[in-house]
Amino acid sequence: MQKKDEKKIAILNALNEYGRPASSAMIAKLLSLGGTHFSERTIRLYLKQLDEQGFTISNGKKGRTVTDAGLAVLESSNLSHRPGYLSAKIDQMIYRMTFDLPMRSGTVVVNTSLVDPHQLYSCTDKICRVFAGNYGMGKLLTLIGPGQTVGNISVPPDKVGFCTVCSITVNGILLKHGIPMSSRFGGLLKLTDGKAFRFIEMIHYDGTSIDPLEVFIRSGMTDYHGAIRDGNGLIGASFREIPGESRQRMINISQRLEEIGLGAVMEIGLPDKPLLEVPVSHGRAGLILVGGLNPIAILEENSHRVFSRALSGLIEYDRLFRYEELSNQLQKYL
16 A cells, blocks of 8 residues: 555656646656656556546646645655654644634634545445444534635545544634643544444654544544444544643533534543543543544545545634535535
8 A cells, every 4th residue: 555655656746846747658757767667557557546536637638737636645745754744733723723612603624535526425324324423523514616725725626525624623622711732642443332442553643744544544444334333443533631620621611512513522531540541641631532534434445535634724614514414415516
């Protein structure tokens, strides 16, 4: 999987540096100049996959060019040597969001997935079951059409943008209520009978430039089908910490978030006590928040490759709708 992704990145780099449409023969030539040798057949195979993922687009006989989504992938790949990048981006988005809990207005942080609307429609029932089972961040989402943008992501002509609320939104809301929340790691959480059991994999935010849930979903490590079938599966979640003295306030705010469709808290630990065997810092309490990207993992588990980017941008809260409306909202893009 990693070698395939590296080859795709090499092709995207060659196209991007060329600056205009290029055929598979030209891409092979460009790569060979840099000491990388792919056959034209191999390049055509990867170009087909890149087209399906929305990273490249055909310009007829002229060849392919890189899409905005492809440029975003290149940006992420070039940041892989910068540990701490994701933590810095989290802080940036927390301060940029404007959501006001009492007023129920303002911007929230979202994740964006670029997906074929027909593939999305075929999975709507299972996606809704992820939300209904509380395995997704809250109950709200939105769709953005071709040509529209979220952050630096532009939706290609044959795709739709599937936007879910990012759990980092909770950090921003708490900060406005005087509760600093620190994000420690994103992990793969094992469920037993619908309850959080333990983390089996984890990636610390300070040591990565890519959101951990993106990694787990793209690597095929999740099991949301098991989660929605009988409550036994593997889902994305994150481990956060808050000051121990603010635990009761956190519980109160969590209940208010549930009421407006932004509930995300799975577990709240006790001050100075481990949570799911994960130790916490002195004077702090642990929290487990369900991942915002979780619903889209259903498509990956059905072999539909999807480009997803966590913390992709900000969207007004009033643009979101409840998951039960997904099928009807999607009709206009079919």
